Amino acid sequence: MQQIQPQQAKPLQQGELRTVVWQNGKSSTESPPETLQEVLHDPHALIWLDIQGYYGPQQALLRNVFELAPITLQTMDEEKERAKFTEQENYFYLIVHGMSFDRQTDEADTPKLDIVFGKNFIITSHHASLPWLDSLFEKTQVKNADEHLMSRGMPFLLYALFDALVDSYFPVLDDIDDIIDELEDVTVNSTSNDVQVRIFRIKRSLAQMRRVISPQVEVANALAGRTGKFIPAKAEPYFADVHDHLLRAFEVLDSYRDLMSGMLDVYLTTVSNRLNVVMKQLTIIATIFMPITFITGVFGQNFGHLPQVERDNGYLFWIVLAFMGLITLLQIWYFKKRGWL
Numbered sequence: 001m002q003q004i005q006p007q008q009a010k011p012l013q014q015g016e017l018r019t020v021v022w023q024n025g026k027s028s029t030e031s032p033p034e035t036l037q038e039v040l041h042d043p044h045a046l047i048w049l050d051i052q053g054y055y056g057p058q059q060a061l062l063r064n065v066f067e068l069a070p071i072t073l074q075t076m077d078e079e080k081e082r083a084k085f086t087e088q089e090n091y092f093y094l095i096v097h098g099m100s101f102d103r104q105t106d107e108a109d110t111p112k113l114d115i116v117f118g119k120n121f122i123i124t125s126h127h128a129s130l131p132w133l134d135s136l137f138e139k140t141q142v143k144n145a146d147e148h149l150m151s152r153g154m155p156f157l158l159y160a161l162f163d164a165l166v167d168s169y170f171p172v173l174d175d176i177d178d179i180i181d182e183l184e185d186v187t188v189n190s191t192s193n194d195v196q197v198r199i200f201r202i203k204r205s206l207a208q209m210r211r212v213i214s215p216q217v218e219v220a221n222a223l224a225g226r227t228g229k230f231i232p233a234k235a236e237p238y239f240a241d242v243h244d245h246l247l248r249a250f251e252v253l254d255s256y257r258d259l260m261s262g263m264l265d266v267y268l269t270t271v272s273n274r275l276n277v278v279m280k281q282l283t284i285i286a287t288i289f290m291p292i293t294f295i296t297g298v299f300g301q302n303f304g305h306l307p308q309v310e311r312d313n314g315y316l317f318w319i320v321l322a323f324m325g326l327i328t329l330l331q332i333w334y335f336k337k338r339g340w341l
Helices: 033-040 056-064 070-077 131-139 154-167 169-187 193-226 233-299 316-337
Strands: 016-023 026-028 046-052 084-087 092-097 100-102 107-109 112-117 121-126
Touching (some): 046 131, 070 112, 100 169, 112 154, 121 154, 154 233, 169 233, 233 316
8 A cells, every 4th residue: 555644634725626527538627517517427427526625615516416415415514423324316425534643742633524426426525635635636637548547437536535545544553653662661761740641642642543443444344335336346356455454554543542551551550669669768768767866865855864974974975876877787788688778
């Protein structure tokens, strides 16, 4: 599969329309909308209509020329829709999603892509710019009829669309894989709260991507099985291949999610171990000072007569001080022998 470098999706101007028509062995991007009705009646022609941004200005074209149902137009207007596959009288309607990941903010974006396809037309509609789709659209400008993307008909153009969509996932997954490798090294060496925050951000992004890909596996599986009148048997292996790639992307996301959960456990264990080390050090310090504090406390009692003080010939202070030092050295030796230091 050809990998397309991931780019962050950008909002587009409303109603930006791109059209390419394949007819009589030639492609044209200058076909006026009013001529598309006539082109649709040619069984050997193929139309790709791409709407970037809000489809409102093209609503009459979609309703009157391509005969899209009101429920389809209404769903195309929704930005938050689950991937699905529906059948109408003369076309099929797909909702799929792209994928991008911002390495600066660790935020994922899953822009929606509406695909409507009939016997000799494909309509794509999206509110955000999709670099992989732009790259695919540029390939339709090739003049050589033998190599043209649309020369093999609607099923293979639809396959090229779906395949390019799935291919665009893998550079994103590679970026996340690099970030996970970096986090694995940081997690065992740092107890900063920033590490924990980043782990949670990436887990949230992975969950969002997984929610998007999961229903698309079902959609890819339905493409080959429920579109017999538009997609011939010879094209079904191509869609099965896309389904396999999509399933692999889903499994990679699942493995990343498990890695992040394990990484969070490692981080919490690291924090707990660091806390235990600090508590051990503080406990050792307190234990060392305990007998010394007891001795100084005894000599510091406020009594009128203390025999060991009244009979002191000047050496008692130094004897007690040496005794406290000896006790400290014996404690340190014992702690090291037990492996506590």
